[in-house]
Amino acid sequence: MDVLKYLEECAALVEPEIDRWVPREIQPEVLAKAMRHLIEAGGKRLRPCLALTACEAVGGKKEDAIETAAALEMFHNFTLIHDDIMDHDEFRRNVKTVHVIWGEPIAIIAGDALFAKVFEAAAANASRLKLNLERTLELFNTLSKASFELCQGQALDMLFESRDDVTEEEYMRMISGKTGALTEAAAKAGALLGNADGKKLQALASYGRLIGVAFQMQDDVLGVWGKQEKFGKPIGSDIREGKRTLIIVRALTTASDEDRGVLLKAFGKSHATNEEIREAIGVLKRIGAIDYVAERARKLVAEAKRKLEVLPDSRAKEALLGIADFVVEREF
Amino acid sequence: MDVLKYLEECAALVEPEIDRWVPREIQPEVLAKAMRHLIEAGGKRLRPCLALTACEAVGGKKEDAIETAAALEMFHNFTLIHDDIMDHDEFRRNVKTVHVIWGEPIAIIAGDALFAKVFEAAAANASRLKLNLERTLELFNTLSKASFELCQGQALDMLFESRDDVTEEEYMRMISGKTGALTEAAAKAGALLGNADGKKLQALASYGRLIGVAFQMQDDVLGVWGKQEKFGKPIGSDIREGKRTLIIVRALTTASDEDRGVLLKAFGKSHATNEEIREAIGVLKRIGAIDYVAERARKLVAEAKRKLEVLPDSRAKEALLGIADFVVEREF
Numbered sequence: 001m002d003v004l005k006y007l008e009e010c011a012a013l014v015e016p017e018i019d020r021w022v023p024r025e026i027q028p029e030v031l032a033k034a035m036r037h038l039i040e041a042g043g044k045r046l047r048p049c050l051a052l053t054a055c056e057a058v059g060g061k062k063e064d065a066i067e068t069a070a071a072l073e074m075f076h077n078f079t080l081i082h083d084d085i086m087d088h089d090e091f092r093r094n095v096k097t098v099h100v101i102w103g104e105p106i107a108i109i110a111g112d113a114l115f116a117k118v119f120e121a122a123a124a125n126a127s128r129l130k131l132n133l134e135r136t137l138e139l140f141n142t143l144s145k146a147s148f149e150l151c152q153g154q155a156l157d158m159l160f161e162s163r164d165d166v167t168e169e170e171y172m173r174m175i176s177g178k179t180g181a182l183t184e185a186a187a188k189a190g191a192l193l194g195n196a197d198g199k200k201l202q203a204l205a206s207y208g209r210l211i212g213v214a215f216q217m218q219d220d221v222l223g224v225w226g227k228q229e230k231f232g233k234p235i236g237s238d239i240r241e242g243k244r245t246l247i248i249v250r251a252l253t254t255a256s257d258e259d260r261g262v263l264l265k266a267f268g269k270s271h272a273t274n275e276e277i278r279e280a281i282g283v284l285k286r287i288g289a290i291d292y293v294a295e296r297a298r299k300l301v302a303e304a305k306r307k308l309e310v311l312p313d314s315r316a317k318e319a320l321l322g323i324a325d326f327v328v329e330r331e332f
Numbered sequence: 333m334d335v336l337k338y339l340e341e342c343a344a345l346v347e348p349e350i351d352r353w354v355p356r357e358i359q360p361e362v363l364a365k366a367m368r369h370l371i372e373a374g375g376k377r378l379r380p381c382l383a384l385t386a387c388e389a390v391g392g393k394k395e396d397a398i399e400t401a402a403a404l405e406m407f408h409n410f411t412l413i414h415d416d417i418m419d420h421d422e423f424r425r426n427v428k429t430v431h432v433i434w435g436e437p438i439a440i441i442a443g444d445a446l447f448a449k450v451f452e453a454a455a456a457n458a459s460r461l462k463l464n465l466e467r468t469l470e471l472f473n474t475l476s477k478a479s480f481e482l483c484q485g486q487a488l489d490m491l492f493e494s495r496d497d498v499t500e501e502e503y504m505r506m507i508s509g510k511t512g513a514l515t516e517a518a519a520k521a522g523a524l525l526g527n528a529d530g531k532k533l534q535a536l537a538s539y540g541r542l543i544g545v546a547f548q549m550q551d552d553v554l555g556v557w558g559k560q561e562k563f564g565k566p567i568g569s570d571i572r573e574g575k576r577t578l579i580i581v582r583a584l585t586t587a588s589d590e591d592r593g594v595l596l597k598a599f600g601k602s603h604a605t606n607e608e609i610r611e612a613i614g615v616l617k618r619i620g621a622i623d624y625v626a627e628r629a630r631k632l633v634a635e636a637k638r639k640l641e642v643l644p645d646s647r648a649k650e651a652l653l654g655i656a657d658f659v660v661e662r663e664f
Contacts, residue, residue: 031487082444086437105418105490108440112414112447113483119451119476123469133465137455140472144451151445155363158437 001315003322010049010069013062017070021121022114034102034110038077041093046215047072049323050183051190054204056316057308060194067125068139068193071118072186075143078114079150079182081107086158087241091234118143125193139192146185153177160244161268164252171249175216176209183212203307207320210304215327217297220245221290222331224281236277242268246296251289259283297328333647335654342381342401345394349402353453354446366434366442370409373425378547379404381655382515383522386536388648389640392526399457400471400525403450404518407475410446411482411514413439418490419573423566450475457525471524478517485509492576493600496584503581507548508541515544535639539652542636547659549629552577553622554663556613568609574600578628583621591615629660 018039026032048069055065083089084097085107091097099107122143126136156174160166187208191201223238224247238245251263266272266280284290301324311317350371358364380401387397415421416429417439423429431439454475458468488506492498519540523533555570556579570577583595598604598612616622633656643649 027484028487028491030491031484082440086440104436106487108414108418109483109487109490111444113480113487115444115447116476116479116483119472120480123472123476126465127469131465133458133463133468136465136468137459140451140455144448144455147448148445148452151441151448152359152363155360155438155441155445158441159360159362 001318001322003326006319011045014048014069017066021117034106041095047186050186053316053319054187054190055194058191058194058196058200065190065193067121068189071121074114075118078111081111142185146181149177149181166244179216180209180212184209203310207304207307210300211324211327214297214300218328246293247289301328333654335658338651343377346380346401349398353449366438373427379518382518385648385651386519386522387526390523390526390528390532397522397525399453400521403453406446407450410443413443474517478513481509481513498576503578511548512541512544516541535642539636539639542632543656543659546629546632550660578625579621
């Protein structure tokens with residue numbers, strides 16, 4: 001299966017639905033623009049696609065999960081806008097970030113407003129399908145618990161910035177909240193809307209969590225390794241910002257004193273020269289920190305794929321398997 | 333009825349429930365502290381009290397709305413934390429604001445995390461009462477639509493900061509979103525949980541909206557007129573910050589050129605002297621801008637009380653009438 005084409009198919013389905021929930025007509029106009037800015041800048045629509053595909057994989061139709069799929073993209077964009085403020089990131093998806101264009105207050109509000117719409121869209125979905133009370137509440141709990149876990153992950157990420165002794169285990173806990181919680185919620189919400197039984201629901205939730213974590217690891221790899229034109233963020237920006245990615249956590253615990261010195265010359269130094277960044281990246285490659293992370297991500301993906309064994313064969317299942325592989329094979 | 337005592341009664345009921353949803357044990361610890369900071373600093377618990385009382389006024393028990401009452405206080409505190417960041421406010425409820433103590437990133441996350449808990453608590457309420465699907469969805473829609481309207485109001489407020497020509501009508505629209513939406517949601521949610529019929533539901537929603545708007549107007553009055561020890565915010569800070577309160581909007585459109593000059597010497601000038609602030613306040617009093625706003629607030633309260641005529645007599649109804657009066661009679 002051509003996964004990119006499949007993602008595009010899903011995106012085409014969900015796009016009008018996102019427009020319906022975040023219309024250009026929102027007042028005041030600046031709020032509409034700020035809410036729509038990163039949405040319009042692109043993105044793979046991975047989370048909506050997970051929800052639609054999970055719904056289909058358990059016997060539902062993609063359309064059954066369409067409002068929630070849109071909700072998940074709004075949710076994701078809410079977290080991106082707020083994260084960019086916290087991380088002082090100036091670019092994302094090759095465009096300026098929301099707070100850079102409209103200032104922090106409007107960016108904070110735009111994020112909050114997208115978050116507010118998440119639950120409205122999910123309620124509309126439950127209402128249209130005439131879901132029973134139990135499933136409706138589980139849908140809401142899935143979304144609200146994911147958002148709280150996401151906040152916990154983001155808080156850990158912030159705390160890590162001022163620490164040099166973050167362990168791999170701590171990193172994994174952080175990233176599980178920051179990225180895994182929402183991809184889990186996406187797959188689980190889709191399965192809920194497709195009326196999955198308990199076993200399939202749990203399998204898809206686990207699948208979502210695992211590929212989310214793998215996704216973030218691959219993001220960390222691409223942040224050092226990838227091409228800026230494709231990836232959309234300046235290469236080495238994670239290093240300049242001093243972000244505790246798993247690559248860095250691994251490198252700081254395994255590098256020789258000399259290599260560590262080269263790393264620390266660039267790490268967290270906003271004024272590091274391009275040469276210093278290049279040398280730091282050279283160390284990360286040579287000591288195997290990048291390969292280590294890529295390998296761990298591949299193992300998570302393999303585990304995620306095994307979770308899907310409870311599902312009957314279908315095009316949707318094939319797509320979920322393909323998406324899992326795509327997560328670690330992508331270059332953007 | 334002694335309204336203050338009644339508010340304290342409601343607060344005593346809801347306090348343990350808030351602790352249950354925002355426990356000290358939340359990890360990481362800094363997130364628990366930041367989420368709980370303003371909650372612990374006090375506040376009247378007006379919104380929870382509105383929900384509990386509305387529920388009782390339509391024939392339910394206060395306990396029927398307890399999770400949602402807690403949710404409303406979490407909701408309110410989420411908006412306070414984010415607003416304080418946007419307004420660069422350093423004090424609230426006589427304590428330092430969250431972003432001043434823990435920095436903006438943690439403050440943004442703490443607000444988001446409180447918001448996330450709102451829907452979890454509401455879902456728990458619906459689940460405990462075995463509410464039917466229709467009412468459950470209406471509860472969720474009430475909360476999510478209020479939060480979106482709140483964002484719209486806050487965005488307008490931000491836009492007004494750079495404008496000198498805000499009209500009273502624009503101000504009213506802003507404040508209706510920023511304050512009225514949530515008090516409406518509080519009274520409406522309580523009524524929903526008390527199984528109110530359509531007429532009572534609508535009456536209580538309108539009551540909530542009206543007293544919310546009046547509440548904000550009184551806040552504006554106290555910001556110029558009140559005593560800092562009681563009110564918790566430095567007197568004149570609204571003037572220094574250049575906030576478009578209705579008092580200012582009114583004054584800028586009705587003052588003589590000379591008086592306007594005195595106002596503009598202090599208005600929006602962070603370095604205005606205490607003497608300049610005092611003179612500006614003098615003008616606001618003399619030209620009747622403060623009385624004008626206080627009078628409009630009193631009229632809204634009278635209208636709010638009339639909405640309650642559809643309710644049978646009860647202690648809860650008496651409390652709602654008393655709360656309406658309290659909104660414009662309070663000094664804190």
